[in-house]
Amino acid sequence: MPEFPAVTHVALTVTDLPASVAWYRRLLGTEPVLDEDTGPFHHVVFAIGGGMLLGLHGFPDARPGEFDERRAGLDHVAFTCADRAELDGWRKHLDDLDIPHGGIVDAHYGSGLSLRDPDNIALEFFAPPS
Incomplete structure (x- = not known):
């Protein structure tokens, strides 16, 4: 393969x-x-x-409806950060732009910073555990 x-x-x-x-x-x-x-x-x-x-x-013939990750299809898009420091840089960038986010959440598998775009599509910045 x-x-x-x-x-x-x-x-x-x-x-x-x-x-x-x-x-x-x-x-x-x-x-x-x-x-x-x-x-x-x-x-x-x-x-x-x-x-x-x-x-x-x-x-041009877009179907109205709000994004919902509980529907079959896309759950979220995650962008890689090298480490927690880079993730914190994105948190600061979002704050500087007044873009709402959920704060950095740490877990044993890594740290994430979640936000939503104008269509409520779930996005995340993610760093592996250090």
Whole structure:
């Protein structure tokens, strides 16, 4: 069996593409690397490090409804932090941007910092245990 490949991108469907682009631009502190209307959907893509891309998709026929991780599908997207100090840097960054979060939660398997985007999609910054 070949080695399982790394994840190259995650694409999130959003209800208000311009609002989400602005929010992620603030969070990531970077500009999108792609902004393209394909016809069936419009997508905006950010390079978020390590060769990973984060895409935001806006559909003209989007179905309303709030994200709920208890529904089948996506639970959350977690971003790697090297250590607890880097995680604390993200906590400070979120505080500086007035982005609500759940604070850093420590567990035996690592530490996480959870937040929600404008569509209530669950995001997390995660550091392995030290």
